[in-house]
Amino acid sequence: MPALGTRTFYEFRLQIPADLSGVLEVVTRELAASAPGNGAPELAKLYQYLEPLYRLASNPSPRLPEGVIDQATVSLLDADLADMALDPDLDPELVIALSVEISLVAAATGNMKGITPYTFEEFKAVLAGTDAIYHDIIFVHTLRSLIGGPGNQEYAAHILKALPGKTSREDNYAGYFWDSALVFSLLLQAAWRFFPSLPSVSQQYLLQNYFYQALASGVPVRYWLGAALDRGPVGGSRTLSNFFVQAVTGSREEVVLNPIAGEGRNLTEFVRGYFRGLTANELPAIAQEKYLNSFYADPELREAFGPWARELLTIMVLLKDGAIKI
Structure with missing residues (x-):
């Protein structure tokens, strides 16, 4: 019903x-x-x-x-x-x-x-x-x-x-x-x-307040980040990528565990926890699945919310590597 x-x-x-x-x-x-x-x-x-x-x-x-x-x-x-x-x-x-x-x-x-x-x-x-x-x-x-x-x-x-x-x-x-x-x-x-053409303060605002919710909403966030890097200053994509990563460290969002109960984890802490757990030469895709399996102990929750968290981690890895493309 x-x-x-x-x-x-x-x-x-x-x-x-x-x-x-x-x-x-x-x-x-x-x-x-x-x-x-x-x-x-x-x-x-x-x-x-x-x-x-x-x-x-x-x-x-x-x-x-x-x-x-x-x-x-x-x-x-x-x-x-x-x-x-x-x-x-x-x-x-x-x-x-x-x-x-x-x-x-x-x-x-x-x-x-x-x-x-x-x-x-x-x-x-x-x-x-x-x-x-x-x-x-x-x-x-x-x-x-x-x-x-x-x-x-x-x-x-x-x-x-x-x-x-x-x-x-x-x-x-x-x-x-x-x-x-x-x-x-x-x-x-x-x-x-509008993200690619916004001033940096507005880009920071979106990354800190509406990054995860945008992913949950089906916004092609990776595409718009790539477009922003493409139109940035020549040779400055790495600097801009680092700016985006730093913006996320001040996130006010939570990665959802159970929305009905209002349960989640601060997005910044969620991302930091992933990178802290990385081991040398570990493939990001494998590391992500291990991390998501530990974060979402309940398989049903992992199936429901895992795709948003997975895309979040993928984007953060790509930003850190300066590898986001349209």
């Missing part, structure tokens, strides 16, 4: 992509083949969006960066909820919830046509909370336009202001409704999209 209340951001990211892809395949096929009126009528109207979302979810090799970003956005759809789409007696509250999810994800992946993005002034007003005509579909579509656009730098500072950082460890486990989790995920994607 899907949960319609609040959850930590990480809980929204735990869905297995293959499960969602399988559900969307069945629902899309059945709605296409069924007679009008089969299933909830409100959902039948949204069939036009389900097919492109299924294609995104099932793509085995999405293109960097936009394809990866869109696939991460689609993965926020609730598979349990989508699985109920063919039930003609589906609870009206669940019909509304699924309709909202499909519509917002379609808009957030560029699959809803005829939407005009907010102008820069309108966008600023929405983020500042002074716009009385806020519309969630227009807002997420605008964020997707920025993510896939040429990089309008004037937007970057306002997006960063909408990400308030972390002042306590509890901030890592804040509760979100589904739609606010989607918006937060898109704000992270947009902020990191």
Whole structure:
């Protein structure tokens, strides 16, 4: 049964992509083949969006960066909820919830046509909370336009202001409704999209507050770090890599052990623990698995959260070696 209340951001990211892809395949096929009126009528109207979302979810090799970003956005759809789409007696509250999810994800992946993005002034007003005509579909579509656009730098500072950082460890486990989790995920994607051209103080801010959460959100962090190093001063990539490593040493994030219980370990300490345990000539991939096996004693937790921690460690190794590439 899907949960319609609040959850930590990480809980929204735990869905297995293959499960969602399988559900969307069945629902899309059945709605296409069924007679009008089969299933909830409100959902039948949204069939036009389900097919492109299924294609995104099932793509085995999405293109960097936009394809990866869109696939991460689609993965926020609730598979349990989508699985109920063919039930003609589906609870009206669940019909509304699924309709909202499909519509917002379609808009957030560029699959809803005829939407005009907010102008820069309108966008600023929405983020500042002074716009009385806020519309969630227009807002997420605008964020997707920025993510896939040429990089309008004037937007970057306002997006960063909408990400308030972390002042306590509890901030890592804040509760979100589904739609606010989607918006937060898109704000992270947009902020990191601007990362290569941000001033160093803003890059440091993202690395210290939204590095791990970006990985959990499906942000192609390694790609954006590589882009930043590519556009840095000639011969200065090693210096910039070292700056990124140093920024992480002041992290305010936690590597998650159990988000429901608010359990985790400070990211800086997690990374330091890994490098302290390295032995001479040990292959990083083997060392990472040994470290993750000790950190996540429970195999289910390791399967759920291991991929984010593994990518975190891989990026840190590459940064230390000055070896990150696009």
